[in-house]
Amino acid sequence: MEHGTVILRANLVLPISHDPLPDGEVVVEHGRIVEVRPRSTLAGDEVLEFGDAIVMPGLINGHSHLEYTALRGWNDRVPFFEWIRGLVSLKAKCPAELWLPSAMLGAAELIASGVTFVSDNTDSGASAEALARLGLRGRVYQEVFGVETEPDDATILRELDAKLDALRQTLARYEASDRIGLGVSPHAIYTVRDSLMRALRQYAREQNLPLSIHASESSEEVALARSGSGSFAEMFRERGINYLHPRVPPIEYLYNAGILASDVQLVHATRAEPREIDMMARTKVSVAHCPRSNARLLTGIAPVYAMRRQGIPVVVGTDGAVSAGSLDIWEEVRFAALAQRAASYAAQPSWRDWIGMLTLEAAKAFGVDAHIGSLEAGKRADMVVVRTTRPAFSGVSDPYAALVLLARSEDVALTMVDGHILYRDGKHTELDVDALRHKVEEMTRHALAEHPT
C-alpha cells in the first residue's frame, strides 16, 4: 500500500497547520502526503472513505516507559517514593526477556489510541526494538543510573556508549534508523550523582544526543534537593551514599550545573517553582507533562499554564501504564485539559492548544516538525482517523473540543505511519495482540505471582 496512491477522505480534515477543512481528503504517495484538498470524486480501491470522522496528524506521546507495561496492576503503592521503590523491587524479579514483549504490548496500546510517535525512556533498551518492529516513529532515550560510588563515571559512560551502539544496530537491522532517534536519559537527580550528571551532559553534547531528565516530580525529590531531608535522603543515609545536596530545588540545581539547554526534555516538572520556570524558559528546555501519573502518585498538578505563558514547549505523555493505568493518549489529554482548568481557574490551554500539543507543537519540541506534526504536502504520512459517530459527539461543532472532551481509543478508525496502516477498525494489521498479551501475562505471573508487592 505504501507504494501506490492512497486517499483518506472524511467529513473533516484537521491539518493543524491550517484551518479545519470540511469534506476534505489527504492524498498519500510513497509514504508521504502529496496533497490536502477538498473532497474529490475519485473512486476506487485506493480511496478510504470514513464519513463522519476527523482525519488528522498522528498523535505524539511525549513520554512513556513502555517496557513496564507488564507491571501494570502490580504496584499500587503511594506516595511516589514508595511507588518507585516498589517498581525497582518488581523489576529485579523479572527476567530480561520480559521487557521486549512488554514494550511491544504497550506500543500496541498506543497505536490503538492513534499514537504514531512516542518518546520512550528505557532502561533495558527494549523499546527501540519494540517501536522498530511495530512500525512506530519515535525517540528512545537510553536511561542511565548512578548514585552510589561505584561504578565510576568513566565505566558508566563506556557502558552507555555500548548500549547506544547496540540500539543503533537494532534500528539498522529493522531499517528504522530514520524513523527512530536516540537520546540519553540521566534518570533523575536522586538516581544520578552530580559528577555523572555533568559527564552525561558533556557526552550528549559531543554525541549530538538530546537529554531527557525526570525533574521536580515529587515533594520527596524537592526535599532531597532543597534540604537533604525526606525519604530519599533517609535512604541514602541508610545505604551510606554520600549525596551532594544542592540546597536549591531540583531544576534550579540542573540550571546551576549547566545541564539545561534546548536539547533537554524535563519530565514532569510537577513541583517547578516560579524561579525555576524562569530558568526553564531562559534555557529553552521542553517539558513532558504526564498528569494522570502525577495524580496517581500524589505529586500534584504541573503548572502547565504558567510554563506555556513563558513560552516553554509542553508535550503530553502517558508515562508508563504502571503509573498512569493505561496508555490511552486521549484519556491523558482529557485529564490534562480538565485538571489544568481546575488547577489554574483559566480556560487555558484552549482545546485547540491541547490538540496542537499532541501534534505540531510536540513535533517542534522533538525537532521533527519538518517531517510530521501536521497534514502538509511533503510531510510523512503519519495520520490518525477518529470517528465522530457516537451519540456523545452530537451537536459538538468545534473539532478541537470534540477531540479533547470526547475522543477515545474506540473512536480510532485508522492509525498510519509512513503510509503504512498499523491499525484499522479495532485490529492491528500485523500483530497478534491476544497472543502477545497472553505471553506477557504468563511471563509476568511466573516472575511475580509468588511475591506481589
Next chain:
Amino acid sequence: MEHGTVILRANLVLPISHDPLPDGEVVVEHGRIVEVRPRSTLAGDEVLEFGDAIVMPGLINGHSHLEYTALRGWNDRVPFFEWIRGLVSLKAKCPAELWLPSAMLGAAELIASGVTFVSDNTDSGASAEALARLGLRGRVYQEVFGVETEPDDATILRELDAKLDALRQTLARYEASDRIGLGVSPHAIYTVRDSLMRALRQYAREQNLPLSIHASESSEEVALARSGSGSFAEMFRERGINYLHPRVPPIEYLYNAGILASDVQLVHATRAEPREIDMMARTKVSVAHCPRSNARLLTGIAPVYAMRRQGIPVVVGTDGAVSAGSLDIWEEVRFAALAQRAASYAAQPSWRDWIGMLTLEAAKAFGVDAHIGSLEAGKRADMVVVRTTRPAFSGVSDPYAALVLLARSEDVALTMVDGHILYRDGKHTELDVDALRHKVEEMTRHALAEHPT
C-alpha cells in the same frame, strides 16, 4: 424475560456489600435478585455467560440535567457566570418539545455507560417521562426559580404543586411511580430569594419531599453571598433586583436559614469552607460531586476527601452534558479519583471507596439501599456487566482499581433494571438511538443554528 429465571455468570461477581466472588453468578427472578453464588453448572437459554467480565450493581449517577443534552457543544463560555447566562439564553430559544427527546438522548447515553439510577434536576419536568419511558430508576427534582419580586412565593408554590402533580400523573401513566421518586430543587441561592428558599423548605417538609440545591459551586456565587460583589451582584443591581446578601458563604447561609437537613442534597459544594463542611456534617446533608463540570467551568476541585472524613455522604454525578461534555459515569469517576488525589495529595478515597460511592453508598444517600446498590438476595435486579477483555486490563487484579482506572462505556456488556435488559452489547434493546439523535439534532439546529452563543 423479567418473569422467568435469568442467571448472569462471569469470572467475577462484585456484590459491593460482600467480598468479590470469583467465578460467580447472580440469579434473577421476577425482577429481583434471589441468589448470589459460586458458578453453577446449569445451562440453558436463561444463562447469560460473560466470561472475563465483572457483574456488579447498576451504577448511580448522583446528579444530572438530562434535558440539556441537546445543548452540548453550544455553550463553551467561561467562567461559570458567563456559562450559566449562556445556558439561560440558549434555553430561551428552544421549543418546549425539545426537552423530552433531549432528556431521552441523555438517558440513553447513561444506560450505555451502565447507569441504572439517575438523580436528575429538571426545569421542564421532561426527565421524569424520559426515565419512565427508558426504564431507568431514579429521583427527579423539580427545579424552582424565583429571585425577582414577582411572581410571589405563594404563586410559585402553587405552580410547583401543579408541576409535581403532573409529574406524578406521568409516572403513574408509565407505571413508574415505584421506580422514580420526586423531590424539589430550589435551584441555587442566586436564583431563589431568601423567602422562597424558606417557603420551599417548609413545603418539602410538609410534602415529605427531598431537596436538591446547587450550593457553593463557583467563586462568583461565594462573592455574592459573602459580600454582595461579583458578577451575580452586578447583574442584580442592573436589573433592579433587591437581593438580600447574607454576608456569609452560601452553605453557611443555608445552615443559618434552617434549610439543611438529612433530606438535602447539596450539588457541587466546590468552594465549601471548613466551617461549612462542619455544618454539612452536623446536619447530615449529602453532596453530589461533579468534578468534570467543575473543572470545565473553572470552579475548582471540591474537597471530597475532607467531606468524607467528616462522614458526609458524597455521590458522583455527571452533571449535564452541556458542561461535563459527556454522560459517561466511568469518565466522571476516573476524573474524580485522579483529580482528588492530585488536589489532596492522599490516596483517598480509595479505588474501592469510589466504586462504593457509585453503588451502595449512593443508594444509602438516596434512601433506596433497601432496594438497590448491592447484589444481595431480595434486592431489585439492577445490574451492570463490565467486560475486562481489553489488553489494558491485562495484569490488573484489583477489580476496584480496574473499574476506576480503566472501565469505559465500551466495556459495558449489559445494563439491567428490575430484571429488564435495557442495553446489551452496544445496543439499546428498546430504543432507536440513531433516530432519536437525528431528531434532537434537527430540532436543536433549527432553534439555535442562526443564533449560536
